[in-house]
Amino acid sequence: MDHLIPDVDAVDRQPELLAIRKSLIGLDRSEIAAALVETGIDEKAARMRARQLFHWLYYRGASKFEDMSSISKEMRGWLPEKFTAERPEITSLQESTDGTRKWLVKFPDGQEVESVHIPEEDRGALCVSSQVGCTLTCSFCHTGTMKLVRNLTAGEIISQMLVARDTINEWPSPKGERMISNIVMMGMGEPLLNYDNVAKALKIIMDGEGISLSKRRITLSTSGVVPKIRQCGEELGVNLAISLHAVNNDVRDILVPINKRYPIKELLQACKEYPGSNNARRITFEYVMLDGINDSPADARELVRLLKDIPAKVNLIPFNPWPGTQYQCSSNNAMHRFAKIVNDAGYSSPIRVPRGRDIMAACGQLKSASKKAPASVRHKENAASASL
Ligand code: SF4
Structure with missing residues (x-):
């Protein structure tokens, strides 16, 4: 449960969803890849995406997936439904x-x-x-x-x-x-x-x-x-x-x-x-x-x-x-x-x-x-x- 952060905004908008998103902050590349695999991505693609996400999170400091321009638009669209990179x-x-x-x-x-x-x-x-x-x-x-x-x-x-x-x-x-x-x-x-x-x-x-x-x-x-x-x-x-x-x-x-x-x-x-x-x-x-x-x-x-x-x-x-x-x-x-x-x-x-x-x-x-x-x-x- 360490990295599960409730999405308060989403809860406000759609209380019936009570969305829980996993924070990527604190995950290394292999853990990010494993989290992506859980969403249904195949392992090879997950490893590649994990490298990209790691770069955006810790090299560029992005806190919003929409800013991660090297990641496909389609993926940027659904990442926020499952994950967060927000700060405390x-x-x-x-x-x-x-x-x-x-x-x-x-x-x-x-x-x-x-x-x-x-x-x-x-x-x-x-x-x-x-x-x-x-x-x-x-x-x-x-x-x-x-x-x-x-x-x-x-x-x-x-x-x-x-x-x-x-x-x-x-x-x-x-x-x-x-x-x-x-x-x-x-x-x-x-x-x-x-x-x-x-x-x-x-x-x-x-x-x-x-x-x-x-x-x-x-x-x-x-x-x-x-x-x-x-x-x-x-x-x-x-x-x-x-x-x-x-x-x-x-x-x-x-x-x-x-x-x-x-x-x-x-x-x-x-x-x-x-x-x-x-x-x-x-x-x-x-x-x-x-x-x-x-x-x-x-x-x-x-x-x-x-x-x-x-x-x-x-x-x-x-x-x-x-x-x-x-x-x-x-x-x-x-x-x-x-x-x-x-x-x-x-x-x-x-x-x-x-x-x-x-x-x-x-x-x-x-x-x-x-x-x-x-x-x-x-x-x-x-x-x-x-x-x-
Ligand atoms: S100095 Fe203070 S913070 Fe550091 S170990 Fe001792 S009690 Fe804890």
């Missing part, structure tokens, strides 16, 4: 004075997620959500205060990219510079707890005949779902980011409770073995700076010790307090002292400058305004910049 509804689109954009998109079942675009001069990173809510309860994270509603389908994950490209007007897929040059799986949810859908979506996004984004331009951020880390490296080969945030298990158990299941030692071992990481493709360690919790010089020295033998870079993230949080951001002095120790040990460790503060100030409240379901991008806004 944009419930809200905010743009910061610095160009950062934040979308809240609503899926047909009413569930909503956020995605954020952080532009640079000639490129930009899109931060994409993988779940509605999150099962993990990281104590510094506002999203951690809401329950998991459900996983997103592959189509819903890709749709966030399509919506952003529609808004930025980046069709067909540019060969050279792009304003959505990078993707970070760092929005709502833990991507490795929705691995199959995330993997399917990323494979479609990487496909050279469609959106064609290199694996080197995709970063997947995990709080440490150790058993899936190797699989992610072997199957997808994307860049890895780890939400580390603490250097000993006592503190990390509180900040990132999945640590109780997969403690720091196991997590770092998985990082050491991550396929494809090397000095040119370092693993990013995200570290939110919390006053008096994880920001001492001793913590910095321990971080350096832990990262030994891992091709790593560190992303220091000033904590952005939210109502009700027990934490405060580290002082500037503490952050710079920490950064210097890590940097002197040979690891890049920038303190990220927040982007889009004017709209990020409402971050979480955007979604909670429509439904009590805050979505945090406090860390992702920084990490997205770091991935560029």
Whole structure:
């Protein structure tokens, strides 16, 4: 049922039909072909049409079959009766004075997620959500205060990219510079707890005949779902980011409770073995700076010790307090002292400058305004910049 979307207009026009159309967004070529075969087309023709549809959907960004001019007129006539390529509804689109954009998109079942675009001069990173809510309860994270509603389908994950490209007007897929040059799986949810859908979506996004984004331009951020880390490296080969945030298990158990299941030692071992990481493709360690919790010089020295033998870079993230949080951001002095120790040990460790503060100030409240379901991008806004 993942891809079945009710055709509301058709229902309004002809209530007796109650038409249900299958969304093609999120299907790869073989699945599109299989869907066409189900309509009665023979397999060879279906494979050829599937290639054409894939091109229109993911290279040209068409959302209407009538625009797909290389497909026969007759077929364009009946495709909308059975299929759709429509986008989710944009419930809200905010743009910061610095160009950062934040979308809240609503899926047909009413569930909503956020995605954020952080532009640079000639490129930009899109931060994409993988779940509605999150099962993990990281104590510094506002999203951690809401329950998991459900996983997103592959189509819903890709749709966030399509919506952003529609808004930025980046069709067909540019060969050279792009304003959505990078993707970070760092929005709502833990991507490795929705691995199959995330993997399917990323494979479609990487496909050279469609959106064609290199694996080197995709970063997947995990709080440490150790058993899936190797699989992610072997199957997808994307860049890895780890939400580390603490250097000993006592503190990390509180900040990132999945640590109780997969403690720091196991997590770092998985990082050491991550396929494809090397000095040119370092693993990013995200570290939110919390006053008096994880920001001492001793913590910095321990971080350096832990990262030994891992091709790593560190992303220091000033904590952005939210109502009700027990934490405060580290002082500037503490952050710079920490950064210097890590940097002197040979690891890049920038303190990220927040982007889009004017709209990020409402971050979480955007979604909670429509439904009590805050979505945090406090860390992702920084990490997205770091991935560029
Ligand atoms: S930091 Fe990530 S994994 Fe942890 S609660 Fe927030 S969204 Fe979930």
